[in-house]
Amino acid sequence: MARMKFLCDTERCIECNGCVTACKNENETPWGVNRRRVVTVNDGVPGEKSVSVACMHCSDAPCMAVCPTDCFYKTEEGVVLHNKDACIGCGYCFFACPFGAPQFPNGPAAFGVRGKMDKCTFCAGGPEENGSKAEFEKYGRNRLAEGKLPLCAEMCSTKALLAGDAPVVSDIYRERVARRGKAGEAWGWNTAYGKPEQAQERTQERAREQNREGAK
Amino acid sequence: MTTSTPRFRLGRLLVAGCLLLAGSLPLAAADNPTPAQQQAERQQTQPGNNAPVWREVRSGDSFFTTNRGPEAGVLIQSEGDTWRHLRNGPVTFYGGILLMLVAAAILVFYKIKGPLTLHDAPTGRLIQRFPRYERVVHWLTAGSFVILAVTGLTMLFGKHVMIPVIGHSLFGYLMVLGKNVHNFVGPLFAASLLAMIVIWARDNVWQNIDALWIRKAGGLITGEHVPSGRFNFGEKTWFWIGVTILGLTVSISGFFMNFPNFDQTRNDMQIANIVHSVSAIVMLLLAFGHIYMGTIGAHGAFDSMKTGYVDETWAREHHEQWYNDVKAGKSGHPQG
Secondary structure: OEEEEEOOOOOOOOOOOHHHHHHHHHHHHOOOOOEEEEEOOOOOOOOOEEEEEEEOOOOOOOOHHHHHOOOOOOOOOOEEEEEEOOOOOOEEEEEEEEOOOOEEEOOOOOHHOOOOOEEEOOOOOOOOOOOOHHHHHHOEOOOOHOOOOOHHHHHHHOOOOOEEEEHHHHHHHHHHHHHHOOOOOOOOHHHHOOOOOHHHHHHHHHHHHHHHHHHH | OOOOOOOHHHHHHHHHHHHHHHHHHHHHHHHOHHHHHHHHHHHHHHOOHHHHHHHHHHOOOOOOOOOOOOOOOOOOOHHHHHHHHHHHHHHHHHHHHHHHHHHHHHHHHHHHHOOEOOOOOOOOEEEEOOOOHHHHEEEEHHHHHHHHHHHHHHHHHHHHHHHHOOHHHHHHHHHHHHHHHHHHHHHHHHHHHHHHHHHHHHHHOOHHHHHHHHHHHOOOOOOOOOOOOOOOHHHHHHHHHHHHHHHHHHHHHHHHHHOOOOOOHHHHHHHHHHHHHHHHHHHHHHHHHHHHHHHHHHHOHHHHHHHHEEEHHHHHHHHHHHHHHHHOOOOOOOOO
């Protein structure tokens, strides 16, 4: 079983915001909701670096841990999804998330009337039937069920944004780092996947990676 | 004047020294370049080494983005993890234990000691204890407090206590309602709380007779009736610590979370959340005591707040000083 992860190669990201647009268009998210955003550090200064960031689908997801209605669930592929019917819009997931992923259609509204939380689903929809109209209206496209990867990464013009099974993504990135001989920081991975509790998960990934190497 | 005395030379030396120091200041600034300068320089000396950028990202500062959401420019915030572990850890664990322990202790006390009853027979003559406006303010505060307590407790403990019983779906639907009720009743509680502080502050000032109440522990153990003013020291403690301090703390921290539209950061709301839950739990623990005394703990207490009137025997046995004042035609409020 795959373990889906995102990786943004900051040596390649050119801040075109194509991923942001692709996501918004594919999932038809409401006005003001941007599941993905691009942040540029030292904008305009030589050596500036851009990072495209959305939900990282953490191994030990903080949103999941603090949700008062326990509306989050994790798919077999490691994608963190949530049930909007049980979401109360309290904003706790937004307080807890290191990446600022949870979005609210009404924004920071008075009396906390934020509306149902919306976030990146790794283009994997929600609890409704795969590909159903109800699923699309609440969570956007379920591309994973169609055998496709998230559109943000698929549309990335420089292939800075990688999405897919962790060993495959790491392989591509490792090859790039080896070729350029530097800049090997997989940003956010330590926060999202690096906790000691996930040691076992990482061992399994490494084993699958070695299998892939052997098969080549 | 061309002669140069030693004193004059010293002055010139000082001036020169100052100029030298002033001149060296820009040099000192150049030793601490901004992170952006560091990164630009690093790209020249060690291309591909982005350590300055990652240091900046780690600091939690905000950077450029076209996204207009709150704190969208912040790439990573680590305070959320601290908040998560405080809330899910000690606040939930010790809060839950304390609430159960205190509730159990009060029940045990009731089983052993029973309620406070009148020693003498009631006279049948009634005396007004709470005018209508005081009762309205009390029940507004009390009613909204109970609603907030129930919905608030569900927000913190429902996941552990209710979901195993009623399931995710029903709990989710109930909580959509519960959260909105909590957020809209909150400001009503805050307003009635302020009114309550205003109308009862003068009755809760220290009176010398309170020392006697403290010495006898209110007669809670011995069962004897200790004289007191309009409010006894136990009620005063609840008023100042429970109602005033904790009530205001809960209200103010609640406003931080209930109105996120004032550009407060996630960190502000995390702190507000911890302050809110801790003070609300402590307030609830004290409220258990107050609700006990006001209902089953002391005969006649509930009727006094329901009807506004108490029997003269009740007044004399529970609040003798106040009873004497009212009988003597005074206001009953503590006299300065």
